[in-house]
Amino acid sequence: xxxxxxxxxxxxxxxxxxxxxxxxxxxxxxxxxxxxxxxxxxxxxxxxxxxxxxxxxxxxxxxxxxxxxxxxxxxxxxxxxxxxxxxxxxxxxxxxxxxxxxxxxxxxxxxxxxxxxxxxxxxxxxxxxxxxxxxxxxxxxxxxxxxxxxxxxxxxxxxxxxxxxxxxxxxxxxxxxxxxxxxxxxxxxxxxxxxxxxxxxxxxxxxxxxxxxxxxxxxxxxxxxxxxxxxxxxxxxxxxxxxxxxxxxxxxxxxxxxxxxxxxxxxxxxxxxxxxxxxxxxxxxxxxxxxxxxxxxxxxxxxxxxxxxxxxxxxxxxxxxxxxxxxxxxxxxxxxxxxxxxxxxxxxxxxxxxxxxxxxxxxxxxxxxxxxxxxxxxxxxxxxxxxxxxxxxxxxxxxxxxxxxxxxxxxxxxxxxxxxxxxxxxxxxxxxxxxxxxxxxxxxxxxxxxxxxxxxxxxxxxxxxxxxxxxxxxxxxxxxxxxxxxxxxxxxxxxxxxxxxxxxxxxxxxxxxxxxxxxxxxxxxxxxxxxxxxxxxxxxxxxxxxxxxxxxxxxxxxxxxxxxxxxxxxxxxxxxxxxxxxxxxxxxxxxxxxxxxxxxxxxxxxxxxxxxxxxxxxxxxxxxxxxxxxxxxxxxxxxxxxxxxxx
Numbered sequence: 158x159x160x161x162x163x164x165x166x167x168x169x170x171x172x173x174x175x176x177x178x179x180x181x182x183x184x185x186x187x188x189x190x191x192x193x194x195x196x197x198x199x200x201x202x203x204x205x206x207x208x209x210x211x212x213x214x215x216x217x218x219x220x221x222x223x224x225x226x227x228x229x230x231x232x233x234x235x236x237x238x239x240x241x242x243x244x245x246x247x248x249x250x251x252x253x254x255x256x257x258x259x260x261x262x263x264x265x266x267x268x269x270x271x272x273x274x275x276x277x278x279x280x281x282x283x284x285x286x287x288x289x290x291x292x293x294x295x296x297x298x299x300x301x302x303x304x305x306x307x308x309x310x311x312x313x314x315x316x317x318x319x320x321x322x323x324x325x326x327x328x329x330x331x332x333x334x335x336x337x338x339x340x341x342x343x344x345x346x347x348x349x350x351x352x353x354x355x356x357x358x359x360x361x362x363x364x365x366x367x368x369x370x371x372x373x374x375x376x377x378x379x380x381x382x383x384x385x386x387x388x389x390x391x392x393x394x395x396x397x398x399x400x401x402x403x404x405x406x407x408x409x410x411x412x413x414x415x416x417x418x419x420x421x422x423x424x425x426x427x428x429x430x431x432x433x434x435x436x437x438x439x440x441x442x443x444x445x446x447x448x449x450x451x452x453x454x455x456x457x458x459x460x461x462x463x464x465x466x467x468x469x470x471x472x473x474x475x476x477x478x479x480x481x482x483x484x485x486x487x488x489x490x491x492x493x494x495x496x497x498x499x500x501x502x503x504x505x506x507x508x509x510x511x512x513x514x515x516x517x518x519x520x521x522x523x524x525x526x527x528x529x530x531x532x533x534x535x536x537x538x539x540x541x542x543x544x545x546x547x548x549x550x551x552x553x554x555x556x557x558x559x560x561x562x563x564x565x566x567x568x569x570x571x572x573x574x575x576x577x578x579x580x581x582x583x584x585x586x587x588x589x590x591x592x593x594x595x596x597x598x599x600x601x602x603x604x605x606x607x608x609x610x611x612x613x614x615x616x617x618x619x620x621x622x623x624x625x626x627x628x629x630x631x632x633x634x635x636x637x638x639x640x641x642x643x644x645x646x647x648x649x650x651x652x653x654x655x656x657x658x659x660x661x662x663x664x665x666x667x668x669x670x671x672x673x674x675x676x677x678x679x680x681x682x683x684x685x686x687x688x689x690x691x692x693x694x695x696x697x698x699x700x701x702x703x704x705x706x707x708x709x710x711x712x713x714x715x716x717x718x719x720x721x722x723x724x725x726x727x728x729x730x731x732x733x734x735x736x737x738x739x740x741x742x743x744x745x746x747x748x749x750x751x752x753x754x755x756x757x758x759x760x761x762x763x764x765x766x767x768x769x770x771x772x773x774x775x776x777x778x779x780x781x782x783x784x785x786x787x788x789x790x791x792x793x794x795x796x797x798x799x800x801x802x803x804x
Contacts, residue, residue, distance in 0.1 A: 258294025434468025
């Protein structure tokens with residue numbers, strides 16, 4: 158991967174300013190002021206300077222320290238942990254510890270038990286003594302919160318691999334799961350793609366039950382109480398009984414079926430490695446796949462293992478703060494957002510930053526089938542993934558955003574790619590008319606009842622934000638009577654919450670969902686004065702902060718009291734503005750939001766946003782997309798300025 162090579166700021170400014178001056182000159186000075194235009198100018202200047210030499214953008218994708226702790230544990234398990242990696246990762250992990258001794262899953266959030274345990278183990282591995290003040294504080298929190306007995310199953314799997322938990326006390330994941338046909342309940346294609354990629358290697362790990370002893374014990378983290386149990390209702394009771402049966406089977410599995418199942422699982426894993434060495438371009442299946450293959454006899458110098466280990470370096474950031482690992486990378490998503498933002502700001506379609514970004518996106522089109530074709534075998538491929546290399550798992554969300562960008566650039570070769578993407582997106586509609594990210598009709602919730610499933614979303618049902626993005630893309634390219642478009646609009650109308658907002662699956666939370674749904678519905682022909690739009694506008698106005706911005710704390714996924722409430726952030730303020738502007742608003746709420754962005758812009762043109770506003774798994778895993786703080790405000794300010802132009 159070639160690192161970004163930014164142009165000189167003066168050169169970037171020279172390219173952007175004439176476009177913005179022309180835009181500002183057409184505005185009614187009574188509607189806006191030059192301060193907003195200057196803020197937009199600085200922001201575009203900064204965004205263009207972040208562009209890579211190949212034309213793409215990629216902001217850091219920041220998560221919690223479990224990524225770094227598990228990376229060290231992986232290297233310890235494989236015997237490749239180095240002093241440098243350990244020292245640098247430990248420095249980063251220590252820097253993220255809170256004053257109360259805990260580690261949280263997002264900025265400003267509460268301490269998380271499992272995250273704290275994993276960080277603690279990593280620091281012990283790095284040589285920090287249990288008697289050190291920072292580890293004593295962490296251990297006290299762990300014991301007070303129920304000890305390692307109360308951690309999630311994923312954490313206890315790691316502890317079991319290092320002799321700190323019994324495999325017999327973990328739910329069984331038999332590799333015989335590979336025998337289930339795709340129509341049978343609990344088959345691997347009933348799981349969301351991210352869960353599927355994780356479950357299959359974990360069945361191999363569970364069958365081998367490895368133990369790699371640590372040079373220390375974790376007695377100080379134990380309470381002696383029984384392990385946390387899954388709730389016992391309905392199907393959960395049945396699956397708990399099944400788990401007891403499987404535990405008995407694991408003591409002496411049938412040799413021939415077990416060998417065939419393991420071979421099938423290992424082949425499935427190896428066949429899904431991407432060109433960059435990853436699995437799906439995300440950390441969890443990557444780590445577990447490497448462990449599963451190693452347990453299956455793959456040497457470290459085997460091409461699959463070598464590619465996998467080398468690929469992790471591309472996900473590793475080293476700076477003065479230490480060493481940290483990204484859970485994923487988002488160049489396609491970031492580039493599409495950046496191109497759309499510059500176009501929203503009035504930058505011409507033939508501007509080098511826009512044109513080269515669009516050309517790079519065209520090189521990333523996926524034209525081969527992936528796991529999605531199990532449910533849609535006759536659907537021709539077309540679309541885009543989130544990452545640099547992820548041909549197996551394109552998603553409708555990225556594809557919609559890329560289509561929205563490409564259609565405005567008129568680049569050579571764009572039209573056939575757009576047409577293929579529109580056909581693929583429309584074909585990925587679920588039976589109810591909504592759209593999920595990676596699969597169609599991935600709605601069978603039985604998986605979530607298994608004793609194993611106490612962390613993260615394990616299915617991929619349609620969501621309002623993804624459906625909205627697809628609807629918006631279809632609305633600009635297909636007639637109003639298009640069946641997929643019409644059913645998508647109906648799905649969104651039915652999904653509107655009683656308070657007038659929409660739930661946000663992949664962004665925090667109702668502000669994100671509403672910020673996506675309103676522009677989509679208006680693009681699809683819903684009148685701005687329609688009741689559904691007015692209810693959304695009223696909800697946004699009710700939840701505007703006194704400072705003029707918008708924010709929603711990630712705790713809103715678990716606690717309704719937080720819905721629409723939280724410290725103002727640049728990205729969430731921009732999402733609210735995008736919805737209000739699409740609804741035709743030039744109200745005091747809009748002016749307040751614009752003022753908030755203008756007044757809080759940094760001198761270099763971007764904004765500070767320590768808060769996590771992206772969602773991996775609601776309630777469990779969150780993301781700070783470092784480019785969100787820039788691209789969404791540019792889109793909002795650009796659309797605000799252009800909304801004042803004569804029609």
